[in-house]
Amino acid sequence: MNPIDRALGILLMLTGGKLVTATELSRRFEVSLRTIYRDMDRLLSLGIPVDAERGAEGGYRLAKDYIQPPVALTLNETASLLVALALVRGLKATPLSADLDTAERKLLAALPRRARELLIEGGRVVGIEQAPVDIFHSEKQTVERGNMQVAVDRFLEALLAARRVRFRHENPYRGRVRDYEVEPHGVLFDRDRWYLVGRSVDETEARIFRADRVIEIEVAGISFRPPKDFNIADHLGRTWLASAMRRWESDGDIAEIRVTPEQAETLARDWFYRHAAFTRLASGDTLIGIPNPTERELFALIRWLGPGAELLKPLDLREKLARSLEAMAATYRA
Structure with a gap:
């Protein structure tokens, strides 16, 4: 058995959640323990989350939910997702855009050739208008130091990992830049901008930050427990603007x-x-x-x-x- 086939076989054995010892793997694939250790190092170097536990009761297993069960989609369901992806790409910032690219390739691979050729460039058949310039409600423009794409990506990555984010946020009306450490709760899109919803560690309630005013954002190592009662729908209808005005x-x-x-x-x-x-x-x-x-x-x-x-x-x-x-x-x- 070549190393690639053996690596796939090891992955399948580790998906059940039960600890599998190096001795079991060595016996199953008829190789030495040293070869199994090299295989595990190879999997780890590829970014595959293998958990290892030492001791007499120890062994290896794959991190929970790393391999998801297959999802069967109809032609129309797949096409509708590709159309949605095309719409999202019309925004100024597309959350987790690199991961979106790989997801799109997987969806396209599942389509018949004719449908795949039609949707392979969704931008040719689906359009999205940018929000018009609002010359009546003038806003003080932010100095172009922030990167909305980076801010949205880091914020969502922290949200998915249940970790805090640290960033600097500019307030052009006050002429100041302030540091924040925030527990991410959600994101919303309004009038061609992304807004980050989260609770600052210095405050008791969640507040909203404009993503294009975020500077130098990073995912912190401190984890938190996401609030079970949070719902982004509670912030729609621009209710966030009412609380911001009171502030x-x-x-x-x-x-x-x-x-x-x-x-x-x-x-x-x-x-x-x-x-x-x-x-x-x-x-x-x-x-x-x-x-x-x-x-x-x-x-x-x-x-x-x-x-x-x-x-x-x-x-x-x-x-x-x-x-x-x-x-x-x-x-x-x-």
């Missing part, structure tokens, strides 16, 4: 705008402004508090809302807005 309100500047009931109803349907603080006034109007405002954003919002909307704070921008509106009015009166 921004506590440590940042807030702009206040008085709007009519109709304008408040319109803003309550907006993906971003709906999560701002709405306070009903005795007059029937609504006071809206917007954290981390920019001059450009506030001026565009007031102009878009039109008559009935009034910027109350900050006072310096209120005066500047008045001059801007007067200049616009003069243009139309000319």
Whole structure:
């Protein structure tokens, strides 16, 4: 028996979960103990997770769940997965992209030739639009130091291994970079960006980090027990934005705008402004508090809302807005 056939036979013997001694393997394959030891070293060098236990009751066995039972998929099921892979590749960052490539090759190998030729380049038959540029809700851009692909990959790898991650995260609004050690819980995709959901060891509740603002991420050696009650669905509908706004309100500047009931109803349907603080006034109007405002954003919002909307704070921008509106009015009166 050649070494390759023997290595495959050893793998099959180790998959049952029961410890198999080197003596048993030597007897089964009719080779010396030294040859078996060399075979085990070869398997380990290939990255195959063989657990070895010493002592009289010791032996070898394959790490649990290393070899999975075969999964039978229909032609349509296989094609649907390949289409999904093509869609995912349209994103700015594809989680675990290298592993996705090998999975795709395995799926393609299971298809009949005609279907394989059609789907071998899924990008030719499946397209995905990138999220449009949102010029109304302006954001302060992050200095391009982070790598969203790397951040998502390391975060998912840590999640699968139930290990913490350490990274630096940039906050462009505060002009600071902070170090975090986080227990990964999940990831979500929104408006062409990935967000990492996890609990910082310094906090009691999970929070969300933008992946493209993560710098120098690494998987830590410290393991943790993933919370059984966590569900990423609880963070959909941009509920994360509501909690983020409450946090921004506590440590940042807030702009206040008085709007009519109709304008408040319109803003309550907006993906971003709906999560701002709405306070009903005795007059029937609504006071809206917007954290981390920019001059450009506030001026565009007031102009878009039109008559009935009034910027109350900050006072310096209120005066500047008045001059801007007067200049616009003069243009139309000319």
